[in-house]
Amino acid sequence: MLQPANRLTLIDSMRPPPSFHFESAMAVTYTLDLRALLAAPAALAIAGRANDASDASDTYEPIELIHALRSHARQLTVFSQAGEIGLPPSRRAFAFLERAVIPVTAPRGGIVHPKVWVLRYEADDDQSDGHPPNRRLRVLIASRNLTFDESWDTVVRLDETTEPTGVLLEPVGDLFESLLRQSIARVPADHRERVHSLSTALRGTRFAMPPGVADLRVHVLGLTEDTSSPLPSDAARSLIISPFMSDDFFTKVHPVRVGELVSSPEWLDRLEPNSLAKVEEAHAFDDGSAPDLAGDESRQSLFDPGRRLVGLHAKVFAFEEHGRARLFLGSANATGSAFGRNIEILAELTGSIEALGIDRLCGGTEDERGLRDYFYTYRRSEPPTPPNGEVSLDDYRHAIARFAIEGHIEESGAGWAVTYRTTKPMPVLSDVSVHCWPLAVAGNRRQVRTGEPLEVRFETSLENVSGFLAFELAHEDTLSSFVVPVRLVGVPERRDRLLLRMLIGNAERFFRYLMALLEEDSADFSLLDTIERISNEPVTPDDGGGSMSLPVLEKLLRTMRRDPAKLDDLHPLVSDLAADDVLPPGFAELWRMIHDVATVGEPDQ
Structure with missing residues (x-):
C-alpha cells in the first residue's frame, strides 16, 4: 500500500x-x-x-x-x-x-x-x-x-x-x-x-510471485466484447474499497451481498438506497486530508487532470472463502463503466487468509496505523449537486483532446514560428471560451475559434517551440486546463542541441556543477526539488569564452589520485556532453587525458 x-x-x-x-x-x-x-x-x-x-x-x-x-x-x-x-x-x-x-x-x-x-x-x-x-x-x-x-x-x-x-x-x-x-x-x-x-x-x-502469494492472474478489461466480471460471487466474506462508485456496479456487475464497502462519504451519498441495501457495513474513509486549493485551483472543474488527489484512491476487491483469500488490485473502481466500457487492469492475488486476508490488509502495525483506523460508520446525507458547468467542461476537454494536432515550424524574420493546426473543425462549445498556447511560453495565449479547424500561429525562438499545446476552457467561474501532445513538422536538427545548451547554461554553471559532483557528499540530493528547479533558473549560455578555473583543475587532479572510480562514473555524462558540443572550450580534451590517466595509467596517444 x-x-x-x-x-x-x-x-x-x-x-x-x-x-x-x-x-x-x-x-x-x-x-x-x-x-x-x-x-x-x-x-x-x-x-x-x-x-x-x-x-x-x-x-x-x-x-x-x-x-x-x-x-x-x-x-x-x-x-x-x-x-x-x-x-x-x-x-x-x-x-x-x-x-x-x-x-x-x-x-x-x-x-x-x-x-x-x-x-x-x-x-x-x-x-x-x-x-x-x-x-x-x-x-x-x-x-x-x-x-x-x-x-x-x-x-x-x-x-x-x-x-x-x-x-x-x-x-x-x-x-x-x-x-x-x-x-x-x-x-x-x-x-x-x-x-x-x-x-x-x-x-x-x-x-x-510476491511473498505470501500462491497464485497470481492478470485480468485486462475492455479489450473485447466480453463484459463478464472476474470477481467471485460466492465468498463468505468480502470487502470493496473504491473511491468512485455507481449503482450499476451493484445491480449488474456484482449483484450479490457485499460484506464491507469503503469509499468517501460524497460518493456513498450518490448511491441509491437499493444499492446500499446490498451492503452489510458501509464505511466512509477519512484520514484528515483535504485539498488545499488556492487561486485558479479553486476554480478547477470536478475532474480536471490538474486537480490534486488526496485521501483514498486505492481500488481493492477482497474475498475470503474456505481458508483462502483472493485479492484484486489495480485500476478498476466499483462502477459499471469500469467493468463494461473502460480499459482496466486487475491483478488477482490468491493466498492464505493469514497472508492476504481482509484483516491483514486493513490492519496496522506497532509503527503504522492501518487502513481500518480511518474507517468510520457511514451516515447518509443528501447527494451532492454538481456545480454548473463542470460536467460540460470535462466533456469538452475530452472532445478537443481527441483531435490530432500538428505543429508546423518555419523560419520567420530573425526568429521562428510554429503554426498549430487540425484538419477537422474544433467542436462547437456554447458559452465556453477556449484559449491555447505553447507549453514553453505560458504568457503567449491565443483564443481558439470553435466550429472551424484550428489554425493558430506563434512567433517564438527555436528553443521555445513546443510539442505540447496547452488549452484552457472557461465557463462562468469554472476552468479546465490540460495539455495535448503535438506532432512537430519541420524541426531543425540543431533544436535539440540548442535546448541542451540553454538548460546547461554557461561555463561557470557547468564547473560549479562539476565541483559539486566531485565533493565527497555529492550523492545527497532531492529529486523533487531538482525537478521543480530544472529549466526554471535564469541561464545565459556563453559564447564559448568560458575558461576553467584553477580550483576545478585542482579538484579534478585530486579526484584522479584519490578516487578515480568517481571519474569513471562521470565519464559517460561528460562524453555525451562533449559529443553534443556543449562543454566549455578545451575541457573535453583535458577530461580525456585525466580520465585516461585515472583508469589506464597513461593517456591515449
Missing part, C-alpha cells in the same frame, strides 16, 4: 536492480503529470541515489538530470488517456518528453484507465564477447497514476525469475499491443517496435 507521504514510491520502484541499467520501458496511465514523467528517467538513470522527497538538500545540480532525461526519454513509450495530461508550470525540459507521450482512447466510449509499467534492464557487464546482453523485466501494476498525488494507493511489483513456478503475464503484453490501435494519431515506428519487443518478451518470461 502506498501511503500519502510516499509520493516517490512508484518512481522508486522503477530503479534498476544492482549491476543493471535501464534499457527501455512502456507505460500506461490515466492522468499524467509531466513533472512526474520528468522524474522517471532520473530514477532509471541515477539508481539508488535519491533521498526522500522531504530532503531539502540543494547539493544536486540539474545537469545530470537533464542528461538522464535526454538519453532515457528516447527509450520510453507512455500511453495516456486523451485529455488527461494536467497543465504544469512551464519548463523547457518538457521538450525532451514530447515524443514519449501517446494519447489514446477506449474503443467502447469509456476511458483508458490502467496504471502499468513494463521495464527492461540490461546488465552492466561488457558484451564485447558477442553474446546477447543479460536482460531482466519488471512489471508494476498500480492504482496511482503517473502523478505526485498524496493519496492512498496500491502497487504490485513483479520481477523476472528463472524459477519454473513463476507466473506468465501475457495479458499485460496484450494490453499494450491493443493500445497501439487506440492512439489519436499514427504511432511512430520506434514506439511500435518498442511495444512489440517488450510485449514479445513478456509472453516468454516468468515472474516471481
Whole structure:
C-alpha cells in the first residue's frame, strides 16, 4: 500500500536492480503529470541515489538530470488517456518528453484507465564477447497514476525469475499491443517496435510471485466484447474499497451481498438506497486530508487532470472463502463503466487468509496505523449537486483532446514560428471560451475559434517551440486546463542541441556543477526539488569564452589520485556532453587525458 507521504514510491520502484541499467520501458496511465514523467528517467538513470522527497538538500545540480532525461526519454513509450495530461508550470525540459507521450482512447466510449509499467534492464557487464546482453523485466501494476498525488494507493511489483513456478503475464503484453490501435494519431515506428519487443518478451518470461502469494492472474478489461466480471460471487466474506462508485456496479456487475464497502462519504451519498441495501457495513474513509486549493485551483472543474488527489484512491476487491483469500488490485473502481466500457487492469492475488486476508490488509502495525483506523460508520446525507458547468467542461476537454494536432515550424524574420493546426473543425462549445498556447511560453495565449479547424500561429525562438499545446476552457467561474501532445513538422536538427545548451547554461554553471559532483557528499540530493528547479533558473549560455578555473583543475587532479572510480562514473555524462558540443572550450580534451590517466595509467596517444 502506498501511503500519502510516499509520493516517490512508484518512481522508486522503477530503479534498476544492482549491476543493471535501464534499457527501455512502456507505460500506461490515466492522468499524467509531466513533472512526474520528468522524474522517471532520473530514477532509471541515477539508481539508488535519491533521498526522500522531504530532503531539502540543494547539493544536486540539474545537469545530470537533464542528461538522464535526454538519453532515457528516447527509450520510453507512455500511453495516456486523451485529455488527461494536467497543465504544469512551464519548463523547457518538457521538450525532451514530447515524443514519449501517446494519447489514446477506449474503443467502447469509456476511458483508458490502467496504471502499468513494463521495464527492461540490461546488465552492466561488457558484451564485447558477442553474446546477447543479460536482460531482466519488471512489471508494476498500480492504482496511482503517473502523478505526485498524496493519496492512498496500491502497487504490485513483479520481477523476472528463472524459477519454473513463476507466473506468465501475457495479458499485460496484450494490453499494450491493443493500445497501439487506440492512439489519436499514427504511432511512430520506434514506439511500435518498442511495444512489440517488450510485449514479445513478456509472453516468454516468468515472474516471481510476491511473498505470501500462491497464485497470481492478470485480468485486462475492455479489450473485447466480453463484459463478464472476474470477481467471485460466492465468498463468505468480502470487502470493496473504491473511491468512485455507481449503482450499476451493484445491480449488474456484482449483484450479490457485499460484506464491507469503503469509499468517501460524497460518493456513498450518490448511491441509491437499493444499492446500499446490498451492503452489510458501509464505511466512509477519512484520514484528515483535504485539498488545499488556492487561486485558479479553486476554480478547477470536478475532474480536471490538474486537480490534486488526496485521501483514498486505492481500488481493492477482497474475498475470503474456505481458508483462502483472493485479492484484486489495480485500476478498476466499483462502477459499471469500469467493468463494461473502460480499459482496466486487475491483478488477482490468491493466498492464505493469514497472508492476504481482509484483516491483514486493513490492519496496522506497532509503527503504522492501518487502513481500518480511518474507517468510520457511514451516515447518509443528501447527494451532492454538481456545480454548473463542470460536467460540460470535462466533456469538452475530452472532445478537443481527441483531435490530432500538428505543429508546423518555419523560419520567420530573425526568429521562428510554429503554426498549430487540425484538419477537422474544433467542436462547437456554447458559452465556453477556449484559449491555447505553447507549453514553453505560458504568457503567449491565443483564443481558439470553435466550429472551424484550428489554425493558430506563434512567433517564438527555436528553443521555445513546443510539442505540447496547452488549452484552457472557461465557463462562468469554472476552468479546465490540460495539455495535448503535438506532432512537430519541420524541426531543425540543431533544436535539440540548442535546448541542451540553454538548460546547461554557461561555463561557470557547468564547473560549479562539476565541483559539486566531485565533493565527497555529492550523492545527497532531492529529486523533487531538482525537478521543480530544472529549466526554471535564469541561464545565459556563453559564447564559448568560458575558461576553467584553477580550483576545478585542482579538484579534478585530486579526484584522479584519490578516487578515480568517481571519474569513471562521470565519464559517460561528460562524453555525451562533449559529443553534443556543449562543454566549455578545451575541457573535453583535458577530461580525456585525466580520465585516461585515472583508469589506464597513461593517456591515449
